[in-house]
Amino acid sequence: MSRSGTLMLLGVITILVPISGFPSPIRSFLTTVLGVCVLGIGFSLRTRGIQIKEQSIEIPTIPPQKADQPAELEPPRNISPI
Numbered sequence: 001m002s003r004s005g006t007l008m009l010l011g012v013i014t015i016l017v018p019i020s021g022f023p024s025p026i027r028s029f030l031t032t033v034l035g036v037c038v039l040g041i042g043f044s045l046r047t048r049g050i051q052i053k054e055q056s057i058e059i060p061t062i063p064p065q066k067a068d069q070p071a072e073l074e075p076p077r078n079i080s081p082i
Contacts, residue, residue: 003048007041010034 001009014034017027 003041003045007038007045010038010041014038 014031017030017034020027020030022030
């Protein structure tokens with residue numbers, strides 16, 4: 001199951017815990033555990049989204065030239081030489 005699917009399932013379970021009929025201490029414990037799980041998955045999804053966004057931004061780089069060779073200039077390809 002994907003992280004987003006797991007997050008939705010934990011959200012539904014968290015909604016159902018108060019009306020589950022468990023004793024109050026167990027409901028409190030389950031609510032806390034499920035909340036921590038939802039928080040952890042949410043943070044992991046957020047950091048994964050930030051990493052993907054950073055990887056998608058590409059900065060063009062110019063390859064370094066050797067100091068003893070002059071720079072070779074190429075004429076533009078879309079202009080006629082005449």
